[in-house]
Amino acid sequence: MPDGKRIMVTPEQLEAVSFNADGLVPAIVQEAGTGRVLMMAWMNADSLRQTLETGRTWFWSRSRQEYWCKGETSGDRQYVRQGYYDCDGDTLLFVVEQEGNGACHTGEYSCFFRSFGPDTDPASTSES
């Protein structure tokens, strides 16, 4: 089982991150190795710091107005291998090792399990 590895961030790197009017920045989570995009969620300054310090992914839930550490309840933890910020500093990308059943609360491995257009993915055939 992998463990959380602290990322030694510099003040300059942290200052390069710009948060929106609500103090949030979108964070894309991608699986190490496969390159699969697993999810997107929001971080504030504290959850970003927590993520870099603990090597686990921490987010800010806009609906529940609280911090959450991915997998703390479900066991489907994410261990950060690398973190990036984009050219404008207003989007983050974390490459992680995904534990357990995947990233999506629906039970799917990735949150992006539904595609536009004719259904080509057997996982997205469920009727609603």
Add this chain to the structure above:
Amino acid sequence: MPDGKRIMVTPEQLEAVSFNADGLVPAIVQEAGTGRVLMMAWMNADSLRQTLETGRTWFWSRSRQEYWCKGETSGDRQYVRQGYYDCDGDTLLFVVEQEGNGACHTGEYSCFFRSFGPDTDPASTSES
């Protein structure tokens, strides 16, 4: 040279997309084949429709308050191979073939060329 391929989206799929208070939804762009995450930008309902109809990526620029078609000026076009929406319908993912010099206006191939922590990427050694 690849061309834009229309995605035959259903009304149900379009209705599953939820836009924020500003009428926007974040769209992650990932390179087909390599799985590399190239950029994140915002779409409104019209740019999403345009993207699905033309097979090129269209966004809404919040700073310029205008539509833009990626690569229309630079030539660094993106041809959509697949589009996904996430479990909450509030984030999109487009898998594209990237033409030209890449996705970033800085000249880097991906917008996520700077990592947190000790510098391990020779592409991110530039001084500011």
